[in-house]
Amino acid sequence: MGSSGASGNLEGEMEVDAFRRLFPLRFHERHLLESIRPDARPLERARESTVALGAVASADGSAMAKIGHTTMLAAIKMEVMTPSSESPDEGCVAIDFHMPPICSPFVRPGRPAEVAPVIAKQLSDAITSSGMINLKELSLTTGKAAWMAYLDVYCLDADGALFDAALLSAVAAFSHLQIPAVSINEDGRVVTMSREDGDGKLANDPVIKERRKLTLNCILFSLTCILHKKYILADPTAEEESVMETHVTVVLDSSSRLVSLYKPGGPVLAYASAVQDCIALTRHRVKELQKILNEAISDMEVD
Amino acid sequence: MEIDRPDGRTQNQLRPLACSRNILNRAHGSARWSQGDTIVLAAVYGPKAGTKKNENPEKASIEVIWKPKTGQVGKAEKEYELILRRTLQSICVLTINPNTTTSVTLQVVNDDGSLLPCAINAACAALVDAGIPLKHLAVAICCSLTGSGSVVLDPSKLEEQKMEAFMYLVFPNSVHSVLPEGSLHVDGEPMEHGIITSVTHGVMSVDDYLHCLERGHAASARISDFLRRSLQSQALGNPSKAA
Numbered sequence: 001m002g003s004s005g006a007s008g009n010l011e012g013e014m015e016v017d018a019f020r021r022l023f024p025l026r027f028h029e030r031h032l033l034e035s036i037r038p039d040a041r042p043l044e045r046a047r048e049s050t051v052a053l054g055a056v057a058s059a060d061g062s063a064m065a066k067i068g069h070t071t072m073l074a075a076i077k078m079e080v081m082t083p084s085s086e087s088p089d090e091g092c093v094a095i096d097f098h099m100p101p102i103c104s105p106f107v108r109p110g111r112p113a114e115v116a117p118v119i120a121k122q123l124s125d126a127i128t129s130s131g132m133i134n135l136k137e138l139s140l141t142t143g144k145a146a147w148m149a150y151l152d153v154y155c156l157d158a159d160g161a162l163f164d165a166a167l168l169s170a171v172a173a174f175s176h177l178q179i180p181a182v183s184i185n186e187d188g189r190v191v192t193m194s195r196e197d198g199d200g201k202l203a204n205d206p207v208i209k210e211r212r213k214l215t216l217n218c219i220l221f222s223l224t225c226i227l228h229k230k231y232i233l234a235d236p237t238a239e240e241e242s243v244m245e246t247h248v249t250v251v252l253d254s255s256s257r258l259v260s261l262y263k264p265g266g267p268v269l270a271y272a273s274a275v276q277d278c279i280a281l282t283r284h285r286v287k288e289l290q291k292i293l294n295e296a297i298s299d300m301e302v303d
Numbered sequence: 304m305e306i307d308r309p310d311g312r313t314q315n316q317l318r319p320l321a322c323s324r325n326i327l328n329r330a331h332g333s334a335r336w337s338q339g340d341t342i343v344l345a346a347v348y349g350p351k352a353g354t355k356k357n358e359n360p361e362k363a364s365i366e367v368i369w370k371p372k373t374g375q376v377g378k379a380e381k382e383y384e385l386i387l388r389r390t391l392q393s394i395c396v397l398t399i400n401p402n403t404t405t406s407v408t409l410q411v412v413n414d415d416g417s418l419l420p421c422a423i424n425a426a427c428a429a430l431v432d433a434g435i436p437l438k439h440l441a442v443a444i445c446c447s448l449t450g451s452g453s454v455v456l457d458p459s460k461l462e463e464q465k466m467e468a469f470m471y472l473v474f475p476n477s478v479h480s481v482l483p484e485g486s487l488h489v490d491g492e493p494m495e496h497g498i499i500t501s502v503t504h505g506v507m508s509v510d511d512y513l514h515c516l517e518r519g520h521a522a523s524a525r526i527s528d529f530l531r532r533s534l535q536s537q538a539l540g541n542p543s544k545a546a
Contacts, residue, residue, distance in 0.1 A: 106357055117381040129468075129505045245389075248501075257506050261470075265389030269475065269497025272516060279509055 024243045046235035051296040053176040061177030065169035069159035074169035083146040091138020091146040095124040097153045104158035130259045145190040160237040161224045181211040218253040221289045223282040227268040250282040317457045322533045324432040332433020336425035340415035343422045345429035350403035362397040364404045372411040390500045396436040416460040417445035440476040442523040446515040454518045468505025472519040476527035
């Protein structure tokens with residue numbers, strides 16, 4: 001009796017699985033009718049998210065962010081450069097986003113993912129246009145030396161809402177960033193001091209800037225929603241993104257101003273009411289993410 | 304509140320629009336769209352047999368190639384390609400020619416601000432010229448916000464750099480239909496108020512965004528009328544293309 005029950009169970013599971021593969025849209029719509037999603041979330045709930053700071057020891061600032069299975073690793077390297085003549089008292093931030101083939105079955109070796117440069121552009125647009133980082137703070141000596149911050153975000157697992165996870169990891173990496181101490185040597189060149197030098201005060205050269213944290217003017221968080229018929233699904237998985245093709249990404253800063261509202265096409269038209277609903281969901285999500293990030297920062301300070 | 308614009312336009316005034324179609328001999332459809340000094344040339348080839356890997360073969364696929372005026376294709380061009388492809392996919396009837404690829408090539412002739420909206424309008428006119436089945440047309444507009452919160456339409460490159468924020472909005476065109484009034488309304492709102500594409504730059508308040516949406520609707524209706532007139536006059540003037 002027990003064995004027949006088990007096989008019956010298995011058959012039931014097989015059927016659902018086959019249905020999911022053969023009729024993905026109907027499978028998801030059947031769930032939406034019951035106001036639930038295949039991973040048992042309500043429509044407006046985002047997946048569980050975690051942030052861990054200092055994931056890369058060799059970088060000046062780093063963070064690993066997870067939203068559900070989507071995993072992003074962000075690391076910042078600081079380098080001294082000569083500022084451009086147009087803005088002699090400003091540093092610079094260079095942002096790149098990488099999708100190695102391990103992150104998704106749709107990324108093939110040797111062929112760069114189509115979305116990777118687009119997400120990199122969106123990230124640098126959001127971070128530079130929001131004024132999150134005061135570039136003047138990255139200046140060392142006017143016209144001679146300034147910091148160049150290289151932010152690289154690596155996608156380790158692409159399971160939907162890539163931009164949200166990438167932005168979360170980037171913001172967390174900036175809040176973890178420690179700008180190294182610098183000194184000027186005999187030739188008048190700016191050199192960075194390694195951590196041991198900075199702590200032990202071994203170097204004789206005059207220190208012009210101590211090791212310090214970067215102040216962030218505002219903090220950015222984002223939420224991607226799917227619009228499908230009359231439903232709004234927050235924080236979609238990769239499967240949901242491939243079945244329902246209308247995505248809206250809202251980026252808000254800490255004072256609830258709109259940094260970006262990004263909707264690239266899609267079969268569903270967004271009316272003002274849907275836009276407002278998406279913004280309201282994002283406001284709620286900003287509070288959640290703010291809490292997660294603050295906890296990660298205070299955990300770091302305890303260690 | 305009045306704002307002085309470098310070219311003496313009022314806030315709501317668009318630059319002169321011009322559209323000519325069927326200008327390339329070998330393309331299946333082509334169009335040249337200009338808004339002031341911003342000029343984009345679009346060519347449509349296809350539908351060609353087969354789709355690329357990872358595309359759904361049960362639907363027609365659209366490929367967009369962006370050619371900048373000078374220099375290499377960078378991240379910005381890749382982003383434009385993706386936005387254009389998704390936007391055009393949403394207005395095409397993809398189930399009519401399954402397992403085909405239509406390529407749309409955009410050549411920037413001159414960039415003087417509002418480049419992406421200009422390219423979307425050009426691509427749309429070229430798709431009509433090629434006879435690709437469309438659900439409706441798309442009209443794109445650039446709205447920008449000054450520091451004091453007033454909206455300026457269709458900014459030039461100089462204005463774009465000075466503005467606090469600007470956004471590219473794409474709406475469906477207003478449909479003239481034999482169906483009774485109201486059948487094209489969704490939740491009491493006319494279909495042309497729905498946003499197909501929205502891309503924003505810069506920080507703004509949510510209210511400013513919604514305000515821009517309204518102004519965008521109003522301006523898109525004017526571009527939509529222009530597009531309709533231009534398509535009709537050229538369709539009458541050039542019956543050979545239809546055959």
